[in-house]
Amino acid sequence: MSKMHNVLVVGAGPAGYAIVGELTKRGVDVLWIAPDVDEPWPNAYGAWLSEVPPEFHSALAWTWASPTVGFQNELQVLDATYGRFDNELLKGLLVNTEQQAKVLIEDRRAIESDRSRAKIVVDASGFQRVFSGGRSPDPAFQTAYGILAEVDGEPIDGHDMALMDYRPIPGVEEDPATFLYAMRLGGHENPNLWFLEETVLSARPALSISRLEELLYLRLEGRGVRVMQVHEVERCVIPMGEEIPRSEAVAFGAAAGFVHPATGYSLSRTLRSAGTLADAIAGGVDDLSKVVWPKDMRRARDFQNFGLDVLLGFDAAQTRRFFESFFQLPTKKWQAYLSDQSGVSDIAATMWSQFLKVDPSLKWKLVQAGIGFIR
Ligand SMILES: Cc1cc2nc3c(=O)[nH]c(=O)nc-3n(C[C@H](O)[C@H](O)[C@H](O)COP(=O)(O)OP(=O)(O)OC[C@H]3O[C@@H](n4cnc5c(N)ncnc54)[C@H](O)[C@@H]3O)c2cc1C
Incomplete structure (x- = not known):
């Protein structure tokens, strides 16, 4: 009979790397099912500097202190710094060669029977959600x-x-x-x-x-x-706007629905929360789903999903007008909305400011959407 591991991690994207790195730092025994562990990540990752934990700033190979947005004629300069990662630098910060040597890596795709090979299964398989399921029928x-x-x-x-x-x-x-x-x-x-x-x-x-x-x-x-x-x-x-999975496996990263409904981003949240999840696993916490999705973050997500529904109801001209007024809000306000560190009150405050700012036809659309949300 093969050895029972403490934790099995599926996936070698940023979420897989992040959680494997944090678990090995804590001496947890990990089996890593990672068919593409040595392949370059296919995606280019960008993020707001303020969202990236400081220990990963050195992996931001490019930063721009004056990013812009545009809706009509002139571009508007934003007062916030945006960065883009060098993926190989980031990988090296997440799992160094010494840590990688301590992990048992199986270079193949996960199969159903893998579930029983560890006490805890962490599904970091991205949008595939191989062990956590719960994909939305019509995203x-x-x-x-x-x-x-x-x-x-x-x-x-x-x-x-x-x-x-x-x-x-x-x-x-x-x-x-x-x-x-x-x-x-x-x-x-x-x-x-x-x-x-x-x-x-x-x-x-x-x-x-x-x-x-x-x-x-x-x-x-x-x-x-x-x-x-x-x-x-x-x-x-x-x-x-994918659902948060409910499964025995602990979903993490994009598999867990980390993708922010307003931006499509998940990387910063993954980087920020891997240590917390690893602490909980190493500390024997029972309900890990509450660690990945604390109650206040779930509530914040409901608001963000409402924002996504509002956007989906706009035509092209309304979308432009909406974002034009959004980026005229004070930096703190629009950043709070795009951040996944914000609580419900910050998100609601931005929504209210935005409501006050938009033109009457957009206001009416927001009122209609708001009634639907409350129902
Ligand atoms: C093109 C693109 C650009 C993006 N840009 C940004 C960005 O700029 N900023 C940002 O924050 N977010 C961005 N995202 C969103 C999101 O952050 C990414 O999708 C990110 O890669 C999610 O990381 P992850 O590790 O959770 O999943 P993934 O990166 O998708 O990794 C999943 C891993 O699981 C493996 N896997 C899947 N199925 C199996 C299986 N059956 N067995 C074993 N392994 C399996 C895959 O091979 C892969 O290694 C982007 C997404 C895309 C698609």
């Missing part, structure tokens, strides 16, 4: 098509970073509204190297990746930007 999706490319021209009017450039593409009426997410990655040495991604924040049904690709090139063409050489392509599909 909304964030979709995006991105390129890492050398370009000739300035994609965002001489700025270095755009979080959301929602300015319309001349001659294109697209619904749902799409925006350009843009980062100059080459710095002074190679100012023409960019990551450029056309994105739909959330839509049901999803906007196709092929349409997003067309829109990206139309947008760049409209700005007189020529793509000279594409080094990498990112095709992004993120289910939004």
Whole structure:
């Protein structure tokens, strides 16, 4: 009979790495089912600096102190720093070679009978949720098509970073509204190297990746930007507003529904909560689901899901007007809404400020949505 392990972790994305690293630091015996443990992560990760725990700041290989957003003509500079991770640096901080040597790694996909090989099963398999299930039957999706490319021209009017450039593409009426997410990655040495991604924040049904690709090139063409050489392509599909799983396995990361309904992000929360979960496992806490999803965070999530439903009800013009007033709120307010560290009162305060700020037709939509939420 094979050995019974303390913890089995499935998945070698950021969540798998984070929890394996924290468990091994605490001397917990771990079996790691990780078919792609030595493969590069396929996604490029960005985050607000204020959301990333300080011990991981050194893995932010790029930071922008003046990110922008745009809705009509001029881009607006935000008073917050945004960063992008170097994935290999982050992996090294999460699980160093010494820690990795202490873990039994099985380089294959998980199968049903793996459940019985450890006292605790941590499902960090991302959107697959192999051991935790509970996927929403009809989720909304964030979709995006991105390129890492050398370009000739300035994609965002001489700025270095755009979080959301929602300015319309001349001659294109697209619904749902799409925006350009843009980062100059080459710095002074190679100012023409960019990551450029056309994105739909959330839509049901999803906007196709092929349409997003067309829109990206139309947008760049409209700005007189020529793509000279594409080094990498990112095709992004993120289910939004997924349910929190109820299962015997402890879901963690995207599998646990960490993806924030307003941003599609989960990495910062994963980094912040891996230590807490590892403490609870090492300390023998019984109900680990309450550690992953404390009551106040569940309540906050209900509000965030309400916000997602509101957005899904907007047409393209309303989406632009909504975000235009959102980013005119004080920085603390809009950041509280995008953060997954905020409690219900902070989220509700931002919602109220936003309600006061939007134009009457949006106000009416918000009232209708609010009535639905209360019911
Ligand atoms: C293209 C893209 C870009 C994103 N950008 C950002 C961003 O900028 N910032 C941010 O915070 N979030 C971002 N996200 C959202 C989210 O943070 C990511 O999806 C993130 O990768 C989730 O991490 P995870 O470790 O939970 O899951 P994943 O990274 O999906 O990792 C899951 C792991 O489980 C493994 N696995 C799956 N099934 C099995 C199985 N049967 N057996 C064994 N292993 C299995 C996979 O091989 C993988 O190793 C992005 C998502 C996508 C898709």
